[in-house]
Amino acid sequence: MMYELISFREIILDALTTGTAYKWPHKExxxxxxxxxxxxxxxxxxxxxxxxxxDRSRTYLTQHQRGLIQLIDELEAMVDRxxxxxxxxxxxxxxxxxxxxxxxxVLDLQQYLPYYFDHHSPVSIITQKxxxxxxxxxxxxxxxNLEELQTDNETNAVxxxxxxYLNSGISRFTFEQAGYLxxxxxxxKIELKKFAAPLQMPEIILLLTSLNFNHPSFYHxxxxxxxxxxxxxxxxxxxxxxxxxxxxxxGQVFKMISKPYNINLPDIDESLLRYLEGEISYLKSIDTIxxxxxxxxxxxxxxKVNFTVRQLAVFINLQVEAGIITxxxxxxxxxxxxxxxxxxxxxxxxxxxxxxxxxxxxxxDVEKVIDKIVAMLAIAHEKY
Numbered sequence: 001m002m003y004e005l006i007s008f009r010e011i012i013l014d015a016l017t018t019g020t021a022y023k024w025p026h027k028e029x030x031x032x033x034x035x036x037x038x039x040x041x042x043x044x045x046x047x048x049x050x051x052x053x054x055d056r057s058r059t060y061l062t063q064h065q066r067g068l069i070q071l072i073d074e075l076e077a078m079v080d081r082x083x084x085x086x087x088x089x090x091x092x093x094x095x096x097x098x099x100x101x102x103x104x105x106v107l108d109l110q111q112y113l114p115y116y117f118d119h120h121s122p123v124s125i126i127t128q129k130x131x132x133x134x135x136x137x138x139x140x141x142x143x144x145n146l147e148e149l150q151t152d153n154e155t156n157a158v159x160x161x162x163x164x165y166l167n168s169g170i171s172r173f174t175f176e177q178a179g180y181l182x183x184x185x186x187x188x189k190i191e192l193k194k195f196a197a198p199l200q201m202p203e204i205i206l207l208l209t210s211l212n213f214n215h216p217s218f219y220h221x222x223x224x225x226x227x228x229x230x231x232x233x234x235x236x237x238x239x240x241x242x243x244x245x246x247x248x249x250x251g252q253v254f255k256m257i258s259k260p261y262n263i264n265l266p267d268i269d270e271s272l273l274r275y276l277e278g279e280i281s282y283l284k285s286i287d288t289i290x291x292x293x294x295x296x297x298x299x300x301x302x303x304k305v306n307f308t309v310r311q312l313a314v315f316i317n318l319q320v321e322a323g324i325i326t327x328x329x330x331x332x333x334x335x336x337x338x339x340x341x342x343x344x345x346x347x348x349x350x351x352x353x354x355x356x357x358x359x360x361x362x363x364x365d366v367e368k369v370i371d372k373i374v375a376m377l378a379i380a381h382e383k384y
Contacts, residue, residue, distance in 0.1 A: 004040050005067045011036065012071070012098055016078065016091070033098055037105055040064075044109070048116060061116040065109055072102050072124040099126055110175060119179075120263070122172035131178055132169050138185040139163035145192050149199040158204065158221045165217055176263065183257050184211055191256075201225050202249075205272075209253045214260040214268040223275050234350035236283055236335060243283070247276050286335060304342045307372075311365045312343055313358040318369065334358065 012033065044064055051057045079095050103126050110117045123131070146159060166181075173181070191207055192199075205222050226246060233239045250272050260267050266274075305312055316337055319325040327333040338349040 004043055005064055005071075008036055008040055009067075009071050012075070016075070016095060016098075033101060037101055041105060041108060045113070048113060054116075058116045058118070061109065061113060062118045062121070065106060065118055066121065068102055068106050068109075069121075069124045072099055072106070072126060075099050075102070076125045103127060117175070119176040120174050123175055123178055127178065128169065128172050131173055131181065132167060134185075135163070135166050135181065138189070139167065142185070142188060142192065145189070146199065148197070149192065149195055150197040151199045151204075152201065154221075154225065155199065155201050155204050158201070158218065161217050161221070162213075162215060165215070176259065177261065180257065180259060180261050184213065184261070187211055187256055206249060206253055209250060209268050209272065210256050212255050212257045212260045212267060212269075214262055214265050214271065216265070219268060219271050219275075222272055226276065226279070230279070231331070232352065234352045235338060236286065236351075239283055240280070243276055243279050247273060250276070286332070302340055302342055302347075305344075307343055307368070308345050308365065309343050309349055309354060310357040310360075310362070311368050312337070312341060312349075313354055313360075314362045314365050314369045315372070317358055318373075330358075 044061065048057050048061060051060055075095050076099060079092055079099075103124055106124060106127075110119070122128075143156075143159060143163070146156060151159075188207075188211065191211075195203060202225075205225065208218055226243075230239050230242060233242055250269050253269055255267075255269075265271075307315060316325065316333070320327065320333070325333070334351050334355050338351045338354050341349065343349065
């Protein structure tokens with residue numbers, strides 16, 4: 001049954017490549033191709049109802065859908081090859097008119113026969129160009145709205161990166177993604193109007209999660225934000241509370257768009273919850289290791305040292321620099337020290353305060369530590 005489309009293609013290409021198309025009266029050419037396009041469309045609709053079962057009907061429609069898109073791309077390539085001059089102007093206009101007509105046929109197939117239409121296939125070149133124009137226009141408007149909402153640098157960077165990727169046109173969007181992006185931008189513009197300044201990253205995470213935007217760059221931005229917030233916590237207990245709070249927020253998000261941006265990737269809420277679960281498992285493993293060591297009498301639950309917190313930080317740092325303590329993760333080391341050491345100042349050291357002094361200016365505290373190290377050396381020489 002594809003012979004109808006093959007014949008249609010030959011009529012169009014023959015007229016255009018033999019140089020007769022742009023000599024025809026504009027209306028005559030349009031009427032001829034429009035008449036044939038309507039006949040083919042009616043034939044497709046009729047044949048769909050006659051074919052059983054459904055999978056054969058879908059195959060039939062997909063063949064015509066892809067055939068039309070291939071013809072559109074072929075005609076677009078003809079325009080790109082032409083060297084602009086006065087003689088080619090009319091021909092280019094006629095080609096563009098035919099391309100627009102063919103593209104409308106594809107869109108009509110999608111609208112009137114959605115059940116059989118292949119929504120996962122790439123759109124035509126002309127639709128891709130229009131999508132990129134729409135994305136650029138919407139992106140510009142949204143970034144302006146974000147500026148009015150006094151968004152922080154982190155949020156601005158997230159949106160800028162997302163829009164840059166979408167505008168790059170690295171690969172063609174599918175018909176499903178084209179529909180998603182329309183709903184995404186419309187919903188995003190509406191929702192942003194409901195926020196009051198200043199707009200911050202947590203609100204954006206929940207908003208884009210509700211819009212089911214499962215783009216990899218957004219996922220990585222969320223993970224980076226979570227990790228940064230966890231690093232600010234005083235201790236593991238606070239990290240537990242914060243991470244479970246994140247889980248609660250993500251788990252309670254109501255999706256305003258049911259289908260994701262990319263059907264080949266998990267929904268964004270599933271990915272974020274899986275990441276948070278991984279962080280919880282990591283925290284549990286730290287606690288479990290510490291408990292096992294403590295129960296086996298390998299270490300005490302807490303060592304009291306005759307140092308201040310700052311002096312203890314200097315002492316630990318010197319051991320790391322000298323290669324006595326080897327740790328691939330400064331965060332893990334800080335957590336271990338604050339969990340198992342107390343000082344003459346504090347019985348409980350917060351991870352945040354230890355981290356601050358660990359990387360801070362030691363000043364006179366180094367002298368106290370040096371005195372202790374010298375005393376250790378003297379004992380070593382005396383005993384050994």
